[in-house]
Amino acid sequence: MHTAAVLAMPDTIAFDLSTPVEVFGRVRLPGDRPGYRVLICATEPVVTAGPLRLSADHGLDALTRADTIVVPGRNDPLAPTPGAVLDALRDAAATGTRIVSICVGAFTLAAAGLLDGRRATTHWTAAEQFRNAFPTVELDPDVLYVDTGQVVTSAGATAGVDMCLHLVHRDYGAAVAADAARLTVAPLHRDGGQAQFIRRKTPGRLATGLGHILGWIEENLHQDLTLDDLASHAAMSIRTLNRRFHDETGQTPMQWLNAVRVRRAQELLETTDHGIDRIAHQVGFTSPTNFRTQFKRISGVAPRAYRSTFRDSGS
Template identity: 65%
Template sequence: MHVVAVLALQDAIVFDLATPLEVFGRVRLPDGRPGYRLVVCGSAPLVEAGPVRLATEHGLDELARADTIVVPGRHHVDTPTPDDVLAALRAAAAAGTRIVSICVGAFTLAEAGLLDGLTATTHWAAADVLARRHPRVQVDPQVLYVDSGQILTSAGASAGLDLCLHMIRRDYGTAVAADASRLAVAPLHRHGGQAQFIVRNPPALATTTLEPVLAWIEEHAHQDLSLADLAAAARMSVRSLHRRFHAETGQSPIEWLTGVRIRHAQELLEMTDHGVETIARRTGFASATTFRTQFRRLAGVSPRTYRATFRARA
């Protein structure tokens, strides 16, 4: 039987720990046999996972007997991983064991050197940190998960569920995976990627020198604005505005403006029944076609798909 070892580290995220236990634990093969045997392994007999304390039945030696190792994220990505954990992960990788991370568990894999030279993903809010800290990793913040064969990584929270269902399909086929998805009340495959969940231009990006013009853009984004209009609002030359935006936001002024408009459009898609043409007009896009193109480019899905995903939440 396929053995899945879930690695419980100090400060682990409970949701990330529970996802593989629930999803793999409920898999049944056509003849009724369980598809997986689950073990929880830790470097200590008692693990503090946020407000929860977990008693781990198995130590790190059990990782050597697993077919798949799942590494959940931890609340603080700056916390160094114990040396014995890193050594056990490296040994398992060398032996050909499939190793999977959920959310910011990718930081643990990267710390072990298992993501060097690979494309990987993590929660979008931590993607830039992962890329800076581990430059040999090609970080893709747009996707829900990345399957590199032996090493797999997923984005935040429910993307771990997507990845678990993907692995079940890889191990036992679509029929078994579809049954697991029904039990999890989750789609076997979700359209779009992580981009649709990203909050565009969050307030934390606003800087001291650009804060006035960023606030002005928020208020006037629905208008027909040119680069000259933005420069006039900022009371600086177009060249200086470009230089300041790139230095402090990493974007051009027009890229920032487009991001604000897309965020406003997302709010309208979630909270109103307005059609695409109306939303395009109200958020400052020249046409519905331009709006659809820019929305798909930044959100990864069409406005219609986005509304279907988030309307119930609103």
């Protein structure tokens, strides 16, 4: 039987802590045998998990018996990690134990040095904090999880469910994973990644000297705008406009325009019954095919799938 140890540190996120307990705890093998033994390993006799107080049966010493260690996020991801936890994670990694994180639990793995030079993910709202704290990690905030073999990281909340089901698939195959997904009432695989949930910055929240042209783009995105149009309105040469956009937004003017159009299309998909082609026209795409291509590139899913996920959700 595979042993999964879930690490409970002070101020852990209760949802993250419960996810592996519930997903792994529901896995059944032929003959109704459990697929996992799940241990809760706490750093102290009683730990907080938001409004909850948890008393665990195991301490950090139980991590040595684990095949997989799961590190949930903490409400303050930049809170110092106990040295004993960092040492335990490093020791486990050295012996080949699989170590995974949920949400901002990636901060703990990075603090232990386990993500240096690796591709990883975390909750998209914490991406900037993570990059600033751990510049040697190749962060990809657009995906639901990243599996690099021994180390696996996932995004926030239900992305932890996606990752746990992925690990069940790795450990026991598709049939067992599919059964676990049904018991969890979750899809075995979700289309797209975190990109579809990210609210992109708007000109009003972006500290840049391009505020005037960015605001104008927002107001005129429905028109068939060209690079010449943008440069003319900004009273700059195309070369200067390209340079300013690259320096201040990290994108070209047309990339910015497409992102603004897609964000507006997301709002229309969430709040109206307009057809996909009509929305494409409303946000300035002259070709519905190009709209679908750009929408999927930026959001990670097709427009119809996005609407299915977010329609009337209030997101």
